[in-house]
Amino acid sequence: MSQRGTARPDLDYEQLAPTVDYVNRVVQVGGKYTLDEPFEVGWGNVVLDVTPRGLATRTFRRPDTSFQVHYGLLDGDVRIESDRGTRALSLRHDSVASFYTAFCDAAHDLGVDPPDSPLICEIPSAPATFEEDRAPRTWDPDAARLMCTAWNLATAGLEAWQAPYLGHRPRVGVMWGGFDLSATRWRPQRTTPTPGRPAFQQNAELHAYVSVGFSFGTPDAPHPGMYAYIWPQPDGLDSRDWGVPGATWNPDAGLVQLPWPALLQTPDPVHSVVTFGDAVYAAAVDLAGWPADWVCPRVDGWYMSRTPTERVQQLERERREGG
Structure with missing residues (x-):
């Protein structure tokens, strides 16, 4: 990559x-x-x-x-x-x-x-x-510049995370209502929306999905950082390793959270976003039955333009076997 x-x-x-x-x-x-x-x-x-x-x-x-x-x-x-x-x-x-x-x-x-x-x-x-x-x-133009820089860092990681997914994956972008940057992977499994929520939230819960994103925080939780969750939420998330130091499961919020300062302390924050997302998807595979073979090898376009199909297939087999 x-x-x-x-x-x-x-x-x-x-x-x-x-x-x-x-x-x-x-x-x-x-x-x-x-x-x-x-x-x-x-x-x-x-x-x-x-x-x-x-x-x-x-x-x-x-x-x-x-x-x-x-x-x-x-x-x-x-x-x-x-x-x-x-x-x-x-x-x-x-x-x-x-x-x-x-x-x-x-x-x-x-x-x-x-x-x-x-x-x-x-x-x-x-x-x-x-x-x-x-x-x-x-x-405040200085605050606006910080916002743009943070969005571009997080987007670089989320787009790289999304690239090899074979299922439905909308564009990485900012939801203008909740104002979070999100990358979501879907699969065609109907689910039961949470009762009592507004119609738009229930329509967002009609199928199973894994979401990884970034938020500047809220008045109730004033901590910028990455977040992730699996819908429907499976059991066993409290014992998972989330790939990046500082990433933890917050049962009260129902989120896996990677604080922004912890992300910046890693050698390569963009790669760490990818690692964080991969750990969340691995939890969905292990705990919620998501298909492991819906993720292809992560390589760049130049590699694919020069590499015979047989080598690409070999890489995929090795990835699936954990090699």
Whole structure:
């Protein structure tokens, strides 16, 4: 697997929290358009791509226009790009409400309707709608840069982890509601959703999956880091080795957690993300009957372009036999 140099940003939740909270709200504006797209298993259609400079929606293709929304966190702006032109607006706004008004005005100039819903999702402390969120906001470019650097480090590892999986695996990206970066592996096994949860959460639990991701933390758990879980949750997770020093099973949260400082202390954090994910999938194989042969050898594209099929098959046999 190719190695890439990646910066190692120190993350302090208290420093990042105001910017994380603001960005979480404004990316929902563009993110809402993803709800018009065909539903993918586990809401794979809604994720925002991590770009070199921020977050971006997928391309939306409508009968009369195509467009994309890019949140340029390093540039402090948002660009709506369409086949009719481009409009840019600043992320420096007095409030989420004023940002929403400016966004809708810019979208209208390109023939793009506002999102179908102005509701703010999955943020318990938030007002009901974008128009009602008039709390004063300031823009912190240093915090935005730390966020982008952390996302790119974690994404590099999660994309490498996902690459050899043969089953359904949506794009690695940021869920704009809960605001976590996630990589999810699915298999076609129907499961029973947790009763009493909102419809969107129950629809995410219709099939078995393994999820590995990254979060900046929350007010109740202000600790940035990697996390993982297996749905449905099997027994025996408390006795597993999670591959990376500092990674532990948290039964109260129902998560395997790898604190960000522990990840940065490893010689190669990107490789450690892969190792962490592999350990979680191994637990799913051993404890929940997941298929071990759904993961191919992890090699780069140049290797595969030059290597005879027989050698690739030999590598796969050795991997399955533990050689």
